[in-house]
Amino acid sequence: MKKTNQNIFSVLVAFLFLLGMLGCGFMLWQKTTKPNNISFKEEQKNEPKTNINTQIQEQAQEENNDTDETKLLKDILAMKTPQEKLNKKPSLNDTIIGPTAIRALKSLQSKIMDPQRFLNAGIKSESNGVCLYGPPGNGKTIAVESLGKDCGVPFFLCNGGDFSAKYKGVAPKKVRLLWQQLRKEAQEHGACILFVDEADDIFTDISQIGEASSDNAVVVNEFKTEMTSLDNDPKKPIFVLCATNHVDKLDKAIVSRLGIKIEIPNLDVDLRVKMLQLLVKFGAKVCPTVQSQFKEIAQRIEALKHNDLIKSARGCKNFVNDVKIYALETHNRETATVEDFNVILNRLFEEDATQDAKIQKAQKEEEKESIESLRKQKRINELVYPPTPQQPQDDPFFKTLEGLKPE
Numbered sequence: 001m002k003k004t005n006q007n008i009f010s011v012l013v014a015f016l017f018l019l020g021m022l023g024c025g026f027m028l029w030q031k032t033t034k035p036n037n038i039s040f041k042e043e044q045k046n047e048p049k050t051n052i053n054t055q056i057q058e059q060a061q062e063e064n065n066d067t068d069e070t071k072l073l074k075d076i077l078a079m080k081t082p083q084e085k086l087n088k089k090p091s092l093n094d095t096i097i098g099p100t101a102i103r104a105l106k107s108l109q110s111k112i113m114d115p116q117r118f119l120n121a122g123i124k125s126e127s128n129g130v131c132l133y134g135p136p137g138n139g140k141t142i143a144v145e146s147l148g149k150d151c152g153v154p155f156f157l158c159n160g161g162d163f164s165a166k167y168k169g170v171a172p173k174k175v176r177l178l179w180q181q182l183r184k185e186a187q188e189h190g191a192c193i194l195f196v197d198e199a200d201d202i203f204t205d206i207s208q209i210g211e212a213s214s215d216n217a218v219v220v221n222e223f224k225t226e227m228t229s230l231d232n233d234p235k236k237p238i239f240v241l242c243a244t245n246h247v248d249k250l251d252k253a254i255v256s257r258l259g260i261k262i263e264i265p266n267l268d269v270d271l272r273v274k275m276l277q278l279l280v281k282f283g284a285k286v287c288p289t290v291q292s293q294f295k296e297i298a299q300r301i302e303a304l305k306h307n308d309l310i311k312s313a314r315g316c317k318n319f320v321n322d323v324k325i326y327a328l329e330t331h332n333r334e335t336a337t338v339e340d341f342n343v344i345l346n347r348l349f350e351e352d353a354t355q356d357a358k359i360q361k362a363q364k365e366e367e368k369e370s371i372e373s374l375r376k377q378k379r380i381n382e383l384v385y386p387p388t389p390q391q392p393q394d395d396p397f398f399k400t401l402e403g404l405k406p407e
Helices: 004-068 069-077 099-114 115-120 140-151 170-189 211-227 254-258 271-281 288-292 294-302 313-331 337-383 396-404
Strands: 129-133 155-158 192-196 238-244 259-263
Touching: 069 129, 069 155, 069 170, 099 115, 099 129, 099 140, 099 238, 129 140, 129 271, 140 192, 140 238, 155 170, 170 192, 170 211, 170 238, 211 254, 238 254, 254 259, 271 313, 288 294, 288 337, 294 337, 313 337
Parallel strands: 129 238, 129 259, 155 192, 192 238
Antiparallel strands: none
């Protein structure tokens, strides 16, 4: 019995010893791995700080790049249109914009090519600019580019996107650098042209824009300052031309500085005939019979009521393209015939009739609603303000009886 108790005691002692050894081993393992965990957590804490610092540095670098004068000057030089590209445009005499606009641009061309002659004659204008306005697609842009081709002076083209900047102060700085480059070009070549296309995106009327568009107002004011700057040399002038579909949205002070306003309306019948002839001249294949009927085709287009787009120069070009596509796809002909033109014209008149029917239906519904509204209002008025009983002497019947009484 004693021996059995001794064995149990020995086993218990051995078990406690092993348990103690395991405890010591676990404590040593925890002490060994704890610093590594701390350092890993510290790395996790430091990592976002490193990323934030990197983002700040990248943002600062991006801002420096956007405001860097060398980069801005590079953007400005990209606005200059090479003369080789302008030479591909038609001459001013070949543009279909009407005789009034041609005369005005021809007069400006004389002034651009020989400004000294006007100065010697005592003709000094405070404004060296033109604003071309009218419906879209009538050749405003091509007319100015043709003028640039015929004059042969440096030609800069810009639009609203050229002066949109992420950081405040960049856009007006870009305008100042642009004018510095324009003056430099004018001194070297005798004159210079700046063409602002879609001018309502840049020369927005300041009175119509709010605080959210304060950057636009700064750009407009900077242009006004530069256009009348004393640094501009009358002997080496800078001519500003702009084109817009919304002349009413332009800043009034800018328009007054431009001086001349030229409207480029939709084509009339005679100009549309010239446009068709010009398209044939530049490669549109049509049979001789069609060419003899250009006047009739132009008159039929003019008779359309609800399709103003086709009455523009661009619309006329698209119309001829539709005729050529129909001839090629339907009859496998490269040369369009009178039949092809009539098919497309008939389609246009069908669309016009459909649009006319929709408008008439809408007008009738509007008139019906208006009459019903008046009836409702009349019933309401009768309930609120009932009519006064009619006096016997006011009744037409009694008045007739009074007239029948013997004298």
